Amino acid sequence: MRNIVNIVKVFVKHWYRRKSTIFWTILFPIMLMTIFGSIFSNMGESKLTLYIQNQDRDNGEYTGLSQALMDALNSTDAFDIHEVDASQNLDEVLKEASNPRALIIPQGFSQEIQDALYNKDSPATQVILRRDVSQISDPAPGIINTVIRQFSTHLIVGDTREVVTIEEEAGESGFRYIDFFLPGVIGMTVMTTGLMGAVSINTEYRINGVLRKLATTPISKLDWVLAVVLYEMLIAFLAAGIIIGLGYLPISIFNVQVSLTLPAVLLLFAGAFAFPGMGMILARFVRDPTAADASANAIAFPMMFLSGTFFPIEMYPDFLKSVAQILPLTYFNNGLRAAMVDNQPDIAITNTIIVVILAVIFIVIGTLVTSWREK
Amino acid sequence: MPAKETVIEVNSLVKKYGALTAVDNISFKVKSGEIFAFCGPNGAGKTTTVEMLECLRVPTSGSAKVLGLDISKRSDLSKIRSRIGVLPQEFNTFELLTVRESLKFFGGVFDKHLDADELIKIIDMEEYSNILYKNLSGGLKQRVGVAISLVNDPEVIFLDEPTTGLDPKARRGVWEVLQDLKKSGKTVFLTTHYMDEVETLADNVAVILSGKIVAEGTPRRLISKYGGHQTLVVEGGGESTYKVLKNRMKDVELEPNGDVLAKIHSKSDLSDAFTALNENKVDYDRFSVRGATFDDVFLNLSGKKIVEGKLE
Numbered sequence: 001m002r003n004i005v006n007i008v009k010v011f012v013k014h015w016y017r018r019k020s021t022i023f024w025t026i027l028f029p030i031m032l033m034t035i036f037g038s039i040f041s042n043m044g045e046s047k048l049t050l051y052i053q054n055q056d057r058d059n060g061e062y063t064g065l066s067q068a069l070m071d072a073l074n075s076t077d078a079f080d081i082h083e084v085d086a087s088q089n090l091d092e093v094l095k096e097a098s099n100p101r102a103l104i105i106p107q108g109f110s111q112e113i114q115d116a117l118y119n120k121d122s123p124a125t126q127v128i129l130r131r132d133v134s135q136i137s138d139p140a141p142g143i144i145n146t147v148i149r150q151f152s153t154h155l156i157v158g159d160t161r162e163v164v165t166i167e168e169e170a171g172e173s174g175f176r177y178i179d180f181f182l183p184g185v186i187g188m189t190v191m192t193t194g195l196m197g198a199v200s201i202n203t204e205y206r207i208n209g210v211l212r213k214l215a216t217t218p219i220s221k222l223d224w225v226l227a228v229v230l231y232e233m234l235i236a237f238l239a240a241g242i243i244i245g246l247g248y249l250p251i252s253i254f255n256v257q258v259s260l261t262l263p264a265v266l267l268l269f270a271g272a273f274a275f276p277g278m279g280m281i282l283a284r285f286v287r288d289p290t291a292a293d294a295s296a297n298a299i300a301f302p303m304m305f306l307s308g309t310f311f312p313i314e315m316y317p318d319f320l321k322s323v324a325q326i327l328p329l330t331y332f333n334n335g336l337r338a339a340m341v342d343n344q345p346d347i348a349i350t351n352t353i354i355v356v357i358l359a360v361i362f363i364v365i366g367t368l369v370t371s372w373r374e375k
Numbered sequence: 376m377p378a379k380e381t382v383i384e385v386n387s388l389v390k391k392y393g394a395l396t397a398v399d400n401i402s403f404k405v406k407s408g409e410i411f412a413f414c415g416p417n418g419a420g421k422t423t424t425v426e427m428l429e430c431l432r433v434p435t436s437g438s439a440k441v442l443g444l445d446i447s448k449r450s451d452l453s454k455i456r457s458r459i460g461v462l463p464q465e466f467n468t469f470e471l472l473t474v475r476e477s478l479k480f481f482g483g484v485f486d487k488h489l490d491a492d493e494l495i496k497i498i499d500m501e502e503y504s505n506i507l508y509k510n511l512s513g514g515l516k517q518r519v520g521v522a523i524s525l526v527n528d529p530e531v532i533f534l535d536e537p538t539t540g541l542d543p544k545a546r547r548g549v550w551e552v553l554q555d556l557k558k559s560g561k562t563v564f565l566t567t568h569y570m571d572e573v574e575t576l577a578d579n580v581a582v583i584l585s586g587k588i589v590a591e592g593t594p595r596r597l598i599s600k601y602g603g604h605q606t607l608v609v610e611g612g613g614e615s616t617y618k619v620l621k622n623r624m625k626d627v628e629l630e631p632n633g634d635v636l637a638k639i640h641s642k643s644d645l646s647d648a649f650t651a652l653n654e655n656k657v658d659y660d661r662f663s664v665r666g667a668t669f670d671d672v673f674l675n676l677s678g679k680k681i682v683e684g685k686l687e
Contacts, residue, residue: 006483010469017471017507209467213523216429216461217484218453 003219007227008234011201015235025235029189029243036185037178047080048140051093051102055086056109063110069127069164072151073103078143094130101140104128116163117156124162130169141168182258183336184309186243190236190271191329192300197232198279199296202370203289211372221372225280229363232279233272240268258340263348267339270355271332277362278328284369308333328358379406382531382562383428388437390423397423399586400437405531405579410553410563412577412594414570414673417684420586421566422464425535428564429461442530457485460524464535464566466517470509474500474519477508478526485527494522498552514545521552531562538572539684550576568684570669574598580669582676589676594669601675602667607648609635611660619655623647639664 015021050073056066074081084093084102094100105127112125129144145166152163205211214224247258258264279296286292306320307313307329313321324330335351338344383405390398398420405411413421426432428441430452442458444451468477475491482488495504498518503511508519517537524532534553538546546569553576556563567573573580574594582590582597590597604626609616612635620627624647626638639645645664652659670680679686 003484006480010472010480013476014469014471208470209463209465210469212431212463213461213466213468213520215431216456216463217481218456219484 003223004227004230007219007223008231011227011231012234025193025239026242029185029239030246032185032189033182033243033246036181048078048138048143049082049097049099049101050079050140050144051082051084051090051097051100052105053084053086053088053090053102054105055107056105057086057107058110065110065113066105069105069109069148069151072147073144076143076147079140090130099132101131101138102129103144104130113155113163124165126165126167128167128169133168133170141166179341180312180337181310182243182247183340184333186240186268186340187271187307187329187333187336188304188309189239189243190268191275191303191332193236193239194232194272194275195279195282195300196293196296197235198228198276199283199286199292200289201228201231202280202283203287203292206283206287207289215372221370222367224372225363225367225370228280229273229276229366232276233269236272236275237268259343261339261345261348263345263352264336264339267332267335267348267352267355270352270359271336274328274332274355274359274362277359277366280366280370281362284366284371303327303329306330328355331355331358379408381405382407383411383439383441383564385424385428385439386437388424388427388439389435390420390427390432391435396586398427398434401581401583401586401588403581403588403591405562405564407562408557408560409578410557410565410576412573412580413564413566413583414568414573414577414580415566415583416568416677416681416686419583421568421583422535424583425533425564425566429459429533430455457487457527458530460527460529460532462517462520462524462532462534462537464539466520468508468519468523471507473505473507474511474522475504477519478522481523481526487528488526489528494525497525497555498522512545514541514548517541517545517549518552521549521556525556529561531564532556533564535566536568537565538567538569546572568681570673570681574669582673584677590672594672597672598667598669600672602669602671603675604638604640605667606665607637607639607645608663608665609637609652609659610662612657613659615655615657616652616659619651619657620648623651635659 015025052070052073054062054066054070056063062070070081073079084090090102090104094102109125109127112122116122116125127148129141131138131140148164148166149162155163202211205214211224244258244260278299282295282299283292286295304310306316306324307327308324309329313324313330316324331351331354335348335355338346338351339348381404383403385404386402388398388401389396401420401424413424415421423432427434428439428446430446434447439446441455444455444458446452446455469480472480474495478491478494482491492504495501498521500515500518500522503515508516511519521532521534521537524534537553538549541549550572553563553565565572565576577594579592580590580594580597581588590601592600609620611633612620613633614629616635617627617629620635620637624637624644625640628636630636637644637648674680677686681687
């Protein structure tokens, strides 16, 4: 145990003394999240979807003022407006929507405004904006606000009174790509740092002769394997922590508050053991350093794309679906998603168990095949 | 002084890799407190032998004892490892640790270990103790390697080609460290393909060629046995000297620069030569007797020279 801790300490020293590794562990996930977050946080919305339920009718027709507000919103060209009939249940409609955002113009809207115009003391008329409030970057409330303020100003010239205000309501949260993507980025980062890190540490120290020296000391093969795995686990945790932390930043475009449930933490541990374990096995069979990096890439990249990191596996053609079935990252991603975002503990636990078993298998094989002293 | 005990005893040791016999039935003994050189070209079986003694490779047959412990006995392996020091060939340690950090790391691996600063003093590198390993020159790196091999205060130290690739000054630096080790009573087992290293450092030497030991003994004994003859060099002697000596001695040569070289076959050859030169009042600049070196030993044993480890 003392040897393992000492070796891990040496690795950590190398980590912070080698500036490039700091860059890759910390900045790479940030870059990735920023890029994907900006691209996908409003994916599919070239115009902002806005459902409008106008309940203010007169003889079946929209009242003049409510129609005028709808026209004003439409004229901004920012919204893709879907009218929802007053008879329809708005909640049902929003449940199906990918961007659940709705403006409700209440009955009596027109009448209240007219009252307000003649009586300075009457309260402002309210329209209701129901939306996914977790989407902090949502530009819709700002635009709607501006439109309504102008609408008020047009009605009462020379007065700064607001006759119409917005009441925001928290509505359904919609499916956002970033929700899907964030656990994927964590999975991908834990996999790549673990797999590639273990391969490169092993080849580096085998080639430069440090392993040969260590083999002459009481340090055992198991000490070495566990030290590499533990160190890679620390690095993976650091990277995962940064990604999760980014999700919590209120200013960020990728506001996703993942839940660090017990299965999620267990799963992170299991994954952080499994992938370096895979790396130890790979490092045994590919000795040449260039070939080792290339083969680590050749395994990591397809696995990244085929394990549902970027796109749901359901979208894959059938033969790729079966490939995904045999990739460890699939179980890691599915588990993380279930535990961190979807809140499905059953699925999370099943996948955690699978990854734990894989981790044990990989580390046992990795230790057995690592050559320490020659025959 | 107590009689020197045997610390390494090798009997009929064989190591085969498939059809290739890397080490072919070798036997030798190393006595306590000596520097024992294991000398031969690349691929002769030096490293294979030393790695068997370090318990890194398993012999195909034969036996060897290090400090009285059997290298083929599983229960002895960890005991051997804790009492020997090893500098592997092409040694490297963690490149982003300082000299002191590296020594502390390797010290921490052993229950009983020497203090890092004490080791830095032994290799005379006090001013480099906080320098990162990767920023050291080749000679200093090797000295760090020697220090690391000493962390557990071993009784026997195995150094596999400790000066290969170093410039002459750096090699002398390593030699000084090794001579100090010997003075402190350590037994040093050294593999090398440098003949001058053997002559300078070794108390005893075994020459290995194609897996077989072809000669063994003190360097001086091997030189007198295999080095060939000493040579009388008469500088500036010219044609006249050549003629006079040719009548008295067997192998005489006249060099283009006027020097005359005469092989000394027996102790009387030298006095005969001077008598003849005096009687004939031959004029020459100066004379010298050139001794055989370990290079000659190797040349005579193998028929070839070693240049940077390769037979030529």
